Amino acid sequence: MKILVVEDERDLMEAIVASLQREQYVVETASTLTAATDKASIYEYDCILLDIGLPDGSGLQLLQELKQLGKAENVIIISAKDSLDDKLTGLELGADDYLTKPFHIAELNARVKAVLRRKTLNGKNAIELGNVVLDLNDRLLNVNQQPVTLNRKEFDVLSYFMLNRKRLVTKTALAEHVWGDNIDQADNLDFIYYQIKNLRKKLQTAGAEIEIEAVYGIGYKLIEL
Ligand code: CA
Secondary structure, eight states, X not given: OEEEEEOOOHHHHHXXXXXXXXXXXXXXXXXXXXXXXXXXXXXXXXXXXXXXXXXXXXXXXXXXXXXXXXXXXXXXXXXXXXXXXXXXXXXXTTOSEEXXXXXXXXXXXXXXXXXXXXXXXXXXXXXXXXXXXXXXXXXXXXXXXEEEOOOHHHHHXXXXXXXXXXXXXXXXXXXXXXXXXXXXXXXXXXXXXXXXXXXHHHHHHTTOSEEEEEETTTEEEEEEO
């Protein structure tokens, strides 16, 4: 799961980032409206934490643009002002939730989890496919009711595939999602091949009824066996 944090207060930004990284999310940051708008137009995020009072404008402008793109539903506004107007405008523009500063980091984590659950799992914590159950909350994989150990990146790769199981996943999309936005500056994406090779082996050994199939020259697709 990849999250964009838009916040110009450095201390708060650092606290939020540290906390989200502890929860094993891939975290990207922007401290101005311009940077946030650039990132949101280029990359995909599962959740965006959006401060309203930014040095070069209002976070609500970005929300407006996201709404036009149909991407506003995974935004949580974090605002310093307990302003009813901002809150109403934000929710009207399609934001999922609204937190007033100062808030407890645990509260933020809970709200992020709720957004991700709603967005990706229709309210559940786990994705099931054949005999494979992936619990996104506790980060556990069970195949045939037996636990299978995955490393952090293998888990992220598999969850991305399971959430996009009907789609062809390009190498770039997978890399950006699991390794972060800057991966598009990497010289090559060979490491993905090795991660997937290991993951495939683990799935096969466990007797999983799913397989990650390579689509030559493009990427991968998750198929049911
Ligand atoms: Ca601010």
